[in-house]
Amino acid sequence: MTMKVPKSSILILLFVSILTISPKIIIYLWPERFNYSLLIFLAGMTPILLTHMSSLGLRFKNYYFSGLWGLLILINGLMYNDVMDIWVLMLTSFLYYNALRLIFRLVNKEEPIPLQLRYGMTLSFNRNMKRKENKRDVLFSVLSFGFGLVIIMTKILK
Numbered sequence: 089m090t091m092k093v094p095k096s097s098i099l100i101l102l103f104v105s106i107l108t109i110s111p112k113i114i115i116y117l118w119p120e121r122f123n124y125s126l127l128i129f130l131a132g133m134t135p136i137l138l139t140h141m142s143s144l145g146l147r148f149k150n151y152y153f154s155g156l157w158g159l160l161i162l163i164n165g166l167m168y169n170d171v172m173d174i175w176v177l178m179l180t181s182f183l184y185y186n187a188l189r190l191i192f193r194l195v196n197k198e199e200p201i202p203l204q205l206r207y208g209m210t211l212s213f214n215r216n217m218k219r220k221e222n223k224r225d226v227l228f229s230v231l232s233f234g235f236g237l238v239i240i241m242t243k244i245l246k
Contacts, residue, residue, distance in 0.1 A: 093152045100144065101156050107131050108164045125172055132164060132174030133240055136181045140236025145185055145202045157182060177239050184235055192228050200228040 093101075111127035138144045147153045161182060165175030192200040201221045 093150060093156070097147050097150065097153050100138075100147070101153070101160065104135050104138075104157075104160055105163075107134055108160060108167070112167065128168045128172045128174060129243070132168075132172070132178055133243070135160075135178055136236055136239055139181055139185050140232045143202050145189065145232070146199075148182075148186055148189065149199065154186070174243070177243055181236065181239055185232060188228065188232060188235075192224070196224055201225045202232065203229040 108131055111124065111131050114122055114127060115124050148157070158179075161175055161178045164178060165173075168174065189200055198219070201219075203221060203226060
C-alpha cells in the first residue's frame with residue numbers, strides 16, 4: 089500500500105474527470121446537436137470498461153486512488169442523477185471489483201494480476217508483482233470482465 093498517488097494514476101483520474109464533465113460542456117456549447125443521455129451513458133460506461141478490461145484495477149490497491157475514484161463516482165451522481173442513474177452502475181462495478189480482488193487475495197495469499205484483453209491472451213511476467221500471471225489470474229479476469237459485461241447489458245437492455 090503506497091502512500092502517494094503516482095503521476096500515471098493522476099493522469100487516469102484527470103482523464104476520467106474530464107470524461108465525467110464533458111457531457112455538460114458539450115451540451116452547453118452545442119445544445120441542439122447531441123443526445124444528452126447518450127453522452128452521459130458513454131461517459132459512465134467508459135470507467136466501467138476501463139475497470140474490467142484493463143489493468144486499472146491494480147491501482148485500486150492505493151487508498152488515495154480508490155478514494156478519488158469514489159469521489160469521481162459521487163460527482164457523476166450529483167451531476168447527472170436527474171437524467172440517468174449511471175453512477176449506481178459505476179459504484180456497483182467499483183465495489184464488485186474490489187470485493188473480487190479481496191476474495192482473491194484471501195484465497196490465494198497474493199494480489200491478482202488482471203490480464204489485458206487483446207487479440208490473444210498470453211501469460212506474461214508482471215514486474216510490479218514480481219511473478220508470472222497464472223490460471224487463477226485468468227479466472228479473476230474472466231469473472232471481472234463477465235460482470236462488467238453484465239453491468240453494461242443491464243443498462244442497454246433497460
